[in-house]
Amino acid sequence: MINGRMPYPCSGAPPGSVCDSSEASYTEYKFETGKTYRLRIVNTGAAGIQYFTIDGYELTVVAIDFVEIEPYNTTTVTLGVSITQALS
Numbered sequence: 001m002i003n004g005r006m007p008y009p010c011s012g013a014p015p016g017s018v019c020d021s022s023e024a025s026y027t028e029y030k031f032e033t034g035k036t037y038r039l040r041i042v043n044t045g046a047a048g049i050q051y052f053t054i055d056g057y058e059l060t061v062v063a064i065d066f067v068e069i070e071p072y073n074t075t076t077v078t079l080g081v082s083i084t085q086a087l088s
Helices: none
Strands: 050-052 059-064 067-074 077-079
Touching: none
Parallel strands: none
Antiparallel strands: 050 077, 059 067
């Protein structure tokens, strides 16, 4: 899901729920050759690791959790779960 949009397979929806994926679509972007783009990728899930790739492209990671790092190249960015714990 990108920007809250993606088709949903209604066959997996709970019985009796309202599900209409006929107008659901993926978010689309148009990129220009030769330009560099910075993406901020966040795993908002509660328990699962996610993997981010762009088919046919190598990605340069420049920061983790808003902290700049020594940049490195990869084809897959692994997104762990962010855990916030209240201190008492």
